[in-house]
Amino acid sequence: MMRHPSRRSFLAAAASAAVLPRVAVAQPTNPDVVVIGAGSAGIAAARRLIASGKSVIVIEAADRIGGRAFTDRTTFGVPYDQGASWLQGPAGLPHVDLAQSRGYTLVNHNTAGEAFYVGNRPANASEWAAYSNASDRIDAAISGGPDFSAASRLPADLPMSATVQSWTGPMDYGVDFADLSLGDVNGYGDYAYNYLIREGYGTLVADLGTGLPILTGTPAQVVDWGGPGVRVETDRGTIQAAACIVTVSTGVLASGAIRFTPDLPPEKTQAIADVPMGLLLKIALQFDGERFGLTENDFLTYAVPEIVPARASYFLTWPTGSDLAVGFAGGAFGWELSAAGEAAAVDFALGEFAGMMGSRARSHFVKGHMSGWASNPLTLGAYAAARPGKHSARAILRQPLGERVFFAGEALAERYPALVTGAHISGESAANAAVAMLGGPCAGAG
Numbered sequence: 001m002m003r004h005p006s007r008r009s010f011l012a013a014a015a016s017a018a019v020l021p022r023v024a025v026a027q028p029t030n031p032d033v034v035v036i037g038a039g040s041a042g043i044a045a046a047r048r049l050i051a052s053g054k055s056v057i058v059i060e061a062a063d064r065i066g067g068r069a070f071t072d073r074t075t076f077g078v079p080y081d082q083g084a085s086w087l088q089g090p091a092g093l094p095h096v097d098l099a100q101s102r103g104y105t106l107v108n109h110n111t112a113g114e115a116f117y118v119g120n121r122p123a124n125a126s127e128w129a130a131y132s133n134a135s136d137r138i139d140a141a142i143s144g145g146p147d148f149s150a151a152s153r154l155p156a157d158l159p160m161s162a163t164v165q166s167w168t169g170p171m172d173y174g175v176d177f178a179d180l181s182l183g184d185v186n187g188y189g190d191y192a193y194n195y196l197i198r199e200g201y202g203t204l205v206a207d208l209g210t211g212l213p214i215l216t217g218t219p220a221q222v223v224d225w226g227g228p229g230v231r232v233e234t235d236r237g238t239i240q241a242a243a244c245i246v247t248v249s250t251g252v253l254a255s256g257a258i259r260f261t262p263d264l265p266p267e268k269t270q271a272i273a274d275v276p277m278g279l280l281l282k283i284a285l286q287f288d289g290e291r292f293g294l295t296e297n298d299f300l301t302y303a304v305p306e307i308v309p310a311r312a313s314y315f316l317t318w319p320t321g322s323d324l325a326v327g328f329a330g331g332a333f334g335w336e337l338s339a340a341g342e343a344a345a346v347d348f349a350l351g352e353f354a355g356m357m358g359s360r361a362r363s364h365f366v367k368g369h370m371s372g373w374a375s376n377p378l379t380l381g382a383y384a385a386a387r388p389g390k391h392s393a394r395a396i397l398r399q400p401l402g403e404r405v406f407f408a409g410e411a412l413a414e415r416y417p418a419l420v421t422g423a424h425i426s427g428e429s430a431a432n433a434a435v436a437m438l439g440g441p442c443a444g445a446g
């Protein structure tokens with residue numbers, strides 16, 4: 001995901017994931033807090049709890065940590081982020097300092113360029129002007145105002161409208177303009193940084209989790225908050241804690257994979273339904289080193305027919321020097337491509353790329369990969385998007401149950417939802433709330 005402030009500023013100017021052992025460090029038997037999920041939110045929550053002197057166990061269903069921040073080192077032989085790749089967020093978080101202190105290569109992406117095509121040729125000046133004008137007018141139209149759908153505010157008869165909508169809605173927010181809440185669009189805070197990371201964002205998030213008491217391969221099945229404290233049942237036994245922090249996606253919450261007993265209150269269930277998962281799909285194409293005249297770390301976009309949702313994918317070319325053109329598709333078309341499967345998705349993306357670069361693109365093509373977040377039962381989508389008019393449901397998602405079950409994760413992040421850094425902040429907030437409830441000093445739950 002690349003939130004569009006940096007795209008906007010450009011247009012204005014230019015016309016192996018770390019796999020922890022199943023038991024990472026000694027686990028307290030009955031901790032003060034059990035955290036469900038070792039993604040960005042769960043890792044941040046655990047770090048904050050430990051810093052506050054509380055005992056904690058994090059249980060993670062997958063066999064690795066990091067969640068939707070996942071650097072795949074095997075598919076292409078270079079670090080490739082299947083999920084989050086842009087390190088964006090506010091000052092005051094540990095990510096940039098940690099990356100710099102560990103010698104990560106950060107590529108400032110605020111100045112990224114864009115190659116914009118019409119058919120098989122670069123756009124001419126008037127096409128660029130139409131594209132920039134559409135971008136400015138749509139940005140202005142969706143800035144401010146009540147929490148309607150973005151589609152309801154579109155200027156009529158605007159050339160290049162579908163193109164701008166496609167790169168902004170599905171590819172930034174994971175939903176088409178008709179499903180995009182203006183409350184979401186206008187709720188974002190500013191970024192203090194915007195980097196690509198050569199070693200992978202997933203690697204960095206896993207680094208933040210180093211040494212934490214995390215049990216991987218341990219899905220939570222039941223959260224029983226009926227008695228004193230909280231009992232979390234897993235296939236490896238039951239953990240009794242004074243409090244629990246749930247960080248799974250709204251897709252997982254909606255799926256019922258975790259049973260709450262007593263049931264979640266109706267307003268919480270409704271809020272989960274009101275902030276469902278959007279989809280951003282990555283379809284990476286590996287080439288043999290041929291660059292097709294395209295620049296490292298730039299965007300490759302093109303004019304799409306004036307039909308929405310568009311069947312389109314833009315590309316990030318040769319990020320951090322790799323031989324990958326990473327395609328992005330999202331919204332309704334993203335779900336459709338995911339359902340069609342990897343071969344169909346790669347075929348589509350290669351077709352779009354070759355449509356611009358010519359048929360020789362196919363002779364330089366090595367292999368492709370589609371990210372599987374849509375069907376992954378541990379995510380069931382990419383990141384949450386409030387339904388139009390339902391932005392306020394995010395606040396209901398944040399409300400604890402019985403002052404002992406707290407919620408965290410990107411869907412609940414106040415100013416930076418859908419981002420790794422927002423999930424991190426939300427994890428810290430949930431940990432702070434748990435610490436306040438627990439008081440000190442903690443003797444454990446039982």
Ligand SMILES: Cc1cc2nc3c(=O)[nH]c(=O)nc-3n(C[C@H](O)[C@H](O)[C@H](O)COP(=O)(O)OP(=O)(O)OC[C@H]3O[C@@H](n4cnc5c(N)ncnc54)[C@H](O)[C@@H]3O)c2cc1C
Nearest residue numbers: 001037039040041061067068084085086220409410418420
């Ligand atoms: C394709 C894509 C591109 C993205 N691009 C960006 C980007 O460029 N920049 C950015 O900042 N963000 C981006 N994001 C969003 C970002 O990845 C997420 O917002 C963030 O990683 C979410 O963190 P989280 O802790 O809330 O959730 P998660 O990372 O999903 O963590 C929740 C954890 O819970 C685990 N879990 C699920 N069920 C159970 C269970 N029953 N028991 C125990 N554990 C369970 C999951 O395996 C997971 O590890 C992108 C996401 C995707 C999918």
